[in-house]
Amino acid sequence: MPKTITEQNLQALIDLLVKEGTRVVGPKRADTMVLYAPLTNGAELDLIELPRRSAKETFFPLCEEILSYEKKDGKTSVTDIDLDKLPETVLIGARPCDSAAPGILDAVFSWDYNDEFYLERRKKTVIIGLACTRGDDACFCTAVGYAPDTKQGSDLFLAPVEGGGFSVEAVTDKGTALLARYGGLFQDQAAVSPLPVATPTMAKLDLARIKGWLDHNFESDFWKEIAVRCVGCGACAFICPACHCFDINDEGTEAKGCRRKHWDACGFAKFTNHASGHNPRDVQPQRYRNRIMHKFKYYDDKFGKTLCTGCGRCIRACPVGIDIAALIEEISKK
Amino acid sequence: MCIPDKNIYKPYLATIENIIDETPDVRTFRLVFQDEAVRDSFSFRSGQFAEYSAFGYGESTFCIASSPTRKGYIECCFRSVGRVTEALRRLEIGDTLGVRGPYGNSFPIEALYGRNLVFVAGGIALPPLRTLIWNCLDQRDKFGEITIVYGARTEDDLVYKHELKEWQERSDVNLVKTVDPGGNSDTWDGRVGFVPTILEEAAPKSDNCVALVCGPPIMIKFTLPVLEKLGFSDENIITTLENRMKCGLGKCGRCNVGNVYVCKDGPVFTAKQVKEMPQEF
Numbered sequence: 001m002p003k004t005i006t007e008q009n010l011q012a013l014i015d016l017l018v019k020e021g022t023r024v025v026g027p028k029r030a031d032t033m034v035l036y037a038p039l040t041n042g043a044e045l046d047l048i049e050l051p052r053r054s055a056k057e058t059f060f061p062l063c064e065e066i067l068s069y070e071k072k073d074g075k076t077s078v079t080d081i082d083l084d085k086l087p088e089t090v091l092i093g094a095r096p097c098d099s100a101a102p103g104i105l106d107a108v109f110s111w112d113y114n115d116e117f118y119l120e121r122r123k124k125t126v127i128i129g130l131a132c133t134r135g136d137d138a139c140f141c142t143a144v145g146y147a148p149d150t151k152q153g154s155d156l157f158l159a160p161v162e163g164g165g166f167s168v169e170a171v172t173d174k175g176t177a178l179l180a181r182y183g184g185l186f187q188d189q190a191a192v193s194p195l196p197v198a199t200p201t202m203a204k205l206d207l208a209r210i211k212g213w214l215d216h217n218f219e220s221d222f223w224k225e226i227a228v229r230c231v232g233c234g235a236c237a238f239i240c241p242a243c244h245c246f247d248i249n250d251e252g253t254e255a256k257g258c259r260r261k262h263w264d265a266c267g268f269a270k271f272t273n274h275a276s277g278h279n280p281r282d283v284q285p286q287r288y289r290n291r292i293m294h295k296f297k298y299y300d301d302k303f304g305k306t307l308c309t310g311c312g313r314c315i316r317a318c319p320v321g322i323d324i325a326a327l328i329e330e331i332s333k334k
Numbered sequence: 335m336c337i338p339d340k341n342i343y344k345p346y347l348a349t350i351e352n353i354i355d356e357t358p359d360v361r362t363f364r365l366v367f368q369d370e371a372v373r374d375s376f377s378f379r380s381g382q383f384a385e386y387s388a389f390g391y392g393e394s395t396f397c398i399a400s401s402p403t404r405k406g407y408i409e410c411c412f413r414s415v416g417r418v419t420e421a422l423r424r425l426e427i428g429d430t431l432g433v434r435g436p437y438g439n440s441f442p443i444e445a446l447y448g449r450n451l452v453f454v455a456g457g458i459a460l461p462p463l464r465t466l467i468w469n470c471l472d473q474r475d476k477f478g479e480i481t482i483v484y485g486a487r488t489e490d491d492l493v494y495k496h497e498l499k500e501w502q503e504r505s506d507v508n509l510v511k512t513v514d515p516g517g518n519s520d521t522w523d524g525r526v527g528f529v530p531t532i533l534e535e536a537a538p539k540s541d542n543c544v545a546l547v548c549g550p551p552i553m554i555k556f557t558l559p560v561l562e563k564l565g566f567s568d569e570n571i572i573t574t575l576e577n578r579m580k581c582g583l584g585k586c587g588r589c590n591v592g593n594v595y596v597c598k599d600g601p602v603f604t605a606k607q608v609k610e611m612p613q614e615f
C-alpha cells in the first residue's frame with residue numbers, strides 16, 4: 001500500500017535523525033533567501049521557496065580540506081583527511097533538478113581516478129527528493145529531459161498531496177531502508193491525490209540537435225554576439241548543481257597548513273592563464289563558449305550526459321541577464 | 335604507476351638530491367622519493383607529467399624530465415615565474431617537496447623502434463623531449479639516426495648545457511644547436527638563426543623518420559610547415575601541448591582544448607590530432 005507522511009511527522013523525522021547524530025541538510029531560510037543548509041531541527045525545513053543555491057555542496061563543498069602538512073624539526077609530513085569521519089547524511093527536500101545532478105557528476109568524479117571526497121559523501125548520503133509544485137519563469141527542467149516530478153537521483157521521493165502531507169515512494173534500497181527504519185512515522189493510505197506539479201513553459205529541446213550544431217560551430221560569430229555582455233563573475237557556475245570545476249590551493253605557512261580544493265569557474269578571466277602570461281581563452285566570449293560547450297557537448301562526448309538539469313539558477317543569478325535556456329533554444333533552431 | 339592511494343590529491347614526499355641552474359631563471363631538481371616503497375614502485379613513461387608542490391604555496395605542473403631508464407630518481411626542470419615556482423626555487427638540497435603523478439599519456443616509444451628520429455626543441459621546451467632523448471640513447475641500438483635541433487634566444491637561455499656538450503661529442507647523435515640572431519657570443523660554436531630556419535637548413539630526411547617537436551607556440555607554428563616541406567606527414571610529427579592544469583586527473587575542468595583533456599588524453603599528440611582540435615591553446 002502507498003505510504004504517506006504528514007508535515008509534522010516529516011519534521012519529527014528530521015528531529016529524530018538529528019538526535020541520532022545524522023547530518024540533515026535541507027532548504028532553510030537564511031535572512032532573505034532559502035538555501036540548502038544543515039538543519040538543527042525539523043521546524044527549520046522550508047519547502048516553499050526554491051533554494052537559491054544548488055544542493056551540490058552536500059557532496060562537493062565550496063571549499064574543503066584535502067590534506068594537511070607540517071614541517072617539524074626539518075621533517076615534512078602530510079596527513080590525510082579521515083574520510084571515515086564524514087557524517088552519515090540525509091539530504092531532504094531536494095528538488096528534482098538538484099537530486100538529478102549527482103547522477104551526472106558521478107561520471108567525472110569516478111572515471112579513471114576516484115575522487116573519494118565526493119564519492120564517500122555520495123555513499124553516505126540518502127537523498128529525499130521532493131516533487132516540485134512551484135517553479136518560476138526561469139525553470140526549464142522539462143526542456144532538458146527532466147521533470148518537476150522526476151525521481152532520478154532520489155532514494156526516497158516525496159510528493160505534496162491534497163490536504164497537506166506527502167506521498168512517499170522508496171526509489172532505491174537506501175530509500176527502502178530508511179522507510180523501514182522509521183516506519184512508525186509513515187502511514188498507509190490507499191488513495192491520495194498529489195498536488196499538480198510545476199509546469200515549465202519551454203518545450204522539450206532536441207539535445208542531440210543542439211550538440212550537432214555545437215560539434216561544427218566552435219568558430220561562430222554567435223559566441224561573440226551572445227557573450228559580449230558577460231562580465232565573468234562566475235555566479236552561474238557557483239550556483240549551478242552540475243558545474244564541477246575546481247582549483248587546488250594551499251592555506252597556511254611553510255611550516256604548517258592545509259591544501260584545499262575549492263570551486264572555480266571557467267568564466268573567470270584567469271582560469272586558463274598560463275604562467276608565461278599566455279591565455280588560451282583570452283576574451284570573455286571564448287570563456288562563455290566553453291561554458292555552453294562543456295555543458296552541451298564536451299561532457300556528452302566524454303560521459304554521454306548533458307551537464308545541465310534545467311534548474312534555471314544561472315538565469316536568476318546572472319547580473320547581466322544572460323539566459324542559457326533561451327540560448328540553447330536558439331541553437332536548437334539553427 | 336605507483337601504490338594507489340585513496341586520496342588521489344595526496345603527493346608523495348621527495349627530497350631534493352641535487353640542484354642544477356640551467357639558466358639564470360631555470361632550475362633542475364633531482365628528486366628522490368622518501369618512502370622506500372614508493373622509490374621502488376614509482377614508474378613512468380617519457381612524456382608523462384607530475385604535480386610538484388611547495389607546501390604552503392601549492393602545486394605546479396611540469397613534465398618528468400629524466401628518463402625512465404635512469405632509476406632511483408626523477409628530475410624536473412622549471413622556470414620561476416609565479417608564486418609556486420618561486421617558492422620551489424627557494425628550496426635547497428635536502429629540502430622536501432611533494433610530487434603527484436605520473437599523469438597523462440606518453441610518447442609511443444615502441445612505435446619509434448627502428449625509425450630515424452628528429453628532435454626539434456626551443457628554449458625551455460627541451461625537458462619534455464630530453465626524457466625521450468635519453469630514453470632512446472640508453473637503448474641506442476633500437477633506433478636509426480638521431481638528430482637534435484635545439485635553439486634558444488641566447489646562449490644563456492639554452493638548458494642542459496652540459497648534456498648538449500655530451501650529445502655534440504657523441505658520434506651517434508647529430509646535434510644542431512642554435513641561438514636567435516644577436517643571442518651569440520664570440521666563442522659560440524653553434525649556428526645562429528631561428529629554430530625553423532635552422533631545421534630547414536639541416537634538412538633531415540623524412541624517410542622512415544619521426545619528428546618530435548616541443549617549443550613555444552610561435553616556434554611550433556613556423557616549424558610545422560618546414561617539416562611538411564621536408565616530407566613529414568602529420569602522423570609522423572609528434573608534439574606535446576601545454577595547458578594550465580590543476581588536478582592532472584581529468585576532474586577540475588581546467589585543461590581542455592575542445593573535448594580533449596590535455597591532462598588525460600595528452601600531453602602527447604600527433605600534429606594530425608592537434609590540427610583536428612579547436613584552435614584554442
Ligand code: SF4
Nearest residue numbers: 240308309311312314
Ligand atoms: S546550467 Fe544553469 S540551468 Fe543548467 S543546471 Fe546549471 S544553473 Fe541550472
Ligand code: SF4
Nearest residue numbers: 230231233234236318
Ligand atoms: S552569471 Fe552571467 S555575467 Fe556572470 S559569468 Fe555567468 S553568464 Fe557571465
Ligand code: FES
Nearest residue numbers: 582585586589597
Ligand atoms: S588538469 Fe584538471 S581536468 Fe585536466
